Amino acid sequence: MKIALLGYGKMGKTIEKLALEKGHSIVFKSTLESSEGNFEAAEVAIEFSSPEAAVENISKALQAGIPIVSGTTGWLDKYSEMVNLCEKRNGSFIYASNFSVGVNLFFSINEYAAKLMAPWKEYDVSVEEIHHLEKKDAPSGTAITIAEGILKHSDKKDWKLNTSEENTLNITAKREEDIKGTHIVSYNSEVDTISFTHQAYSREGFAKGAILAAEWLKDKKGIFTMKDVLSI
Secondary structure, eight states: OEEEEEOOSHHHHHHHHHHHHTTOEEEEEEOSSOEEEOGGGOSEEEEOOOHHHHHHHHHHHHHTTOOEEEOOOSOGGGHHHHHHHHHHTTOEEEEOSOOOHHHHHHHHHHHHHHHHHTTOTTOEEEEEEEEOTTOOSSSOHHHHHHHHHHHTTSSOOEEEESOOOTTEEEEEEEEOTTOOOEEEEEEEOSSOEEEEEEEOOSTHHHHHHHHHHHHHHTTOOEEEOHHHHHTO
């Protein structure tokens, strides 16, 4: 599979390493400052850049008819525009706040737990995320996806960052040295706490999931999620 890497930071380099090990080739890679290779030769594009560059990168791939997998967070106010462009161009697009297989299983566990806990009003639910110091957006896209899964089965109206409002789901975001990504969901009552955690040890889980999604998407048309890729 011939891959274009739109964004060649730490994630892009990890994806390159693992893709080459799987026998794929990298025909194009770009950063904000430079690019090299032949973009039009790509069979699929994988996009991990920055919130400022994501929309342009995704648009570029869709306009060129190249299926694109995007894992950049912090730009979702433009998501509907990219969906409309994909439909207009009869393109192929997967966005995920997190491509890790483990995290996507965690999303499903989270929704099941939220449904199970919904009748038990004595428990107050909250979400905590911890990431490395270089992460620009807060809360993380993964934490927002977790919160949205909880809200489907909750009386709470919305989520907010660092809030104590009664009918609002609180997300706490922390930035610490060399943390790849930790997400904790907690249900707290006066007598006990129920919590579950996903902790990433390296970027490889995210990279492997992105490559898996690209392999799955290559010959398809439409707008998909990791639930489609993993059949969950």
